[in-house]
Amino acid sequence: MTKICDCGNDEFIAGVKKRMPDDDLIIDMSDLFKIFGDGTRLRILIALEKEEMCVEGISKTVDMSLSAVSHQLKVLKDAKLVKGRRSGKQVYYSLCDEHIFMLLKTAEEHLREERE
Amino acid sequence: MTKICDCGNDEFIAGVKKRMPDDDLIIDMSDLFKIFGDGTRLRILIALEKEEMCVEGISKTVDMSLSAVSHQLKVLKDAKLVKGRRSGKQVYYSLCDEHIFMLLKTAEEHLREERE
DNA sequence: TAAATAGTTGAACAGTTGTTCAATTGAATA
DNA sequence: TATTCAATTGAACAACTGTTCAACTATTTA
Numbered sequence: 001m002t003k004i005c006d007c008g009n010d011e012f013i014a015g016v017k018k019r020m021p022d023d024d025l026i027i028d029m030s031d032l033f034k035i036f037g038d039g040t041r042l043r044i045l046i047a048l049e050k051e052e053m054c055v056e057g058i059s060k061t062v063d064m065s066l067s068a069v070s071h072q073l074k075v076l077k078d079a080k081l082v083k084g085r086r087s088g089k090q091v092y093y094s095l096c097d098e099h100i101f102m103l104l105k106t107a108e109e110h111l112r113e114e115r116e
Numbered sequence: 117m118t119k120i121c122d123c124g125n126d127e128f129i130a131g132v133k134k135r136m137p138d139d140d141l142i143i144d145m146s147d148l149f150k151i152f153g154d155g156t157r158l159r160i161l162i163a164l165e166k167e168e169m170c171v172e173g174i175s176k177t178v179d180m181s182l183s184a185v186s187h188q189l190k191v192l193k194d195a196k197l198v199k200g201r202r203s204g205k206q207v208y209y210s211l212c213d214e215h216i217f218m219l220l221k222t223a224e225e226h227l228r229e230e231r232e
Numbered sequence: 233t234a235a236a237t238a239g240t241t242g243a244a245c246a247g248t249t250g251t252t253c254a255a256t257t258g259a260a261t262a
Numbered sequence: 263t264a265t266t267c268a269a270t271t272g273a274a275c276a277a278c279t280g281t282t283c284a285a286c287t288a289t290t291t292a
Contacts (some may be wrong), residue, residue: 005206007173016177019166021224026158028227029220034153038280039146045135050135054128055239057123061132068281070240089238089289100226104145106219108137111144119292152249171269184251187268205259 027052036104039063039070048082049101053088151195152220156180156190164198165217170206 006012006111020026036042042061047053053061059069073093076082081100084091122128135230150160159178160193163169169177177183192198197216199209211217 005170005173005208007170013173013176016163016166016169016173020159020162020177023225025224026155026162029223030158030258032157032223032227033149033158035161037146037150037153039142042142042146042149046136046142047132050132053132054121054123057121057129057132057178060123060129065282067241067283071280074240078273086239086289089236091239092121103219103222103226106222107145107148107221108141110142110216110219111148156250162288181252182269183253187250190270202259202269204265207269 031102032079035075035081036107038072040068041076042104043102044069044072044076045081045095045104048093049098051092051105052092054092056090058093148195152196152223155190156184157192160185160188160192160220161197161211161217161220163164164209164211165214165220168208168210170208172206174209 009105021029036045040062044058047058047061051057055070059066062069064072066116070113073084075115077084080096083095083096084093086092119232137145152161160174163174163177167173169210171182171186175182175190178185180188189198189200193200196212198209198210200209202208
């Protein structure tokens with residue numbers, strides 16, 4: 001008979017809702033994570049952390065076709081995660097923001113710890 | 117005539133490759149990010165950071181059907197991000213690991229900074 | 233200017249994902 | 263025990279995603 005769960009109480013739910021970040025921020029967050037959530041893109045980002053590279057170099061490093069890499073670079077560029085600078089025939093890509101790399105490091109460390 | 121890009125040099129590529137994390141880790145990382153890359157799951161995680169809740173409570177908080185929430189809870193449970201404890205008719209869910217929450221906070225802060 | 237090289241782009245396709253709906257399970261209560 | 267409530271599960275379906283292929287653009291070199 002006793003109500004254990006407070007979830008029937010609308011005020012309780014409203015209280016939790018109020019403490020959540022606003023919807024726009026949550027959408028932005030999940031969009032950002034979505035970008036990291038693909039192996040090819042993640043490998044491109046990690047590769048670019050090591051070296052600035054042209055598309056062909058990235059393609060060889062991550063073992064993906066030139067076209068596939070170029071498509072993903074566009075996604076990363078649109079998300080302002082990488083930038084390209086043209087030099088002659090090549091376009092050299094690098095990370096926009098080293099800052100974003102803390103995210104990847106944090107995830108990496110978490111998983112490493114989880115492993116042993 | 118001068119070769120500007122070092123990407124034609126196989127040793128250069130091999131060098132970058134060697135400095136990358138191994139494939140398994142990259143797959144684990146992208147799998148983790150994939151989970152955060154969905155708005156419903158992200159909202160569930162953020163809600164559970166605030167309060168332990170039963171499925172109906174979560175469902176009301178994130179404005180999704182009971183079934184949709186339950187399906188996503190299974191994904192989160194399989195990934196060891198949340199755990200459930202049964203108490204009577206209800207199952208109460210909470211975060212497995214507050215540690216993982218640093219990731220979300222890092223992303224949130226990054227986006228907040230980017231905004232203004 | 234013509235050819236070659238580096239990269240981009242759009243359409244198409246297969247594979248994956250998330251939600252809904254209906255059926256089902258598990259626990260408490262009448 | 264039969265009923266009710268809370269949650270889970272599986273199938274189906276639509277929407278989305280990532281790769282490939284072919285065509286195209288931009289820059290350099292012959």
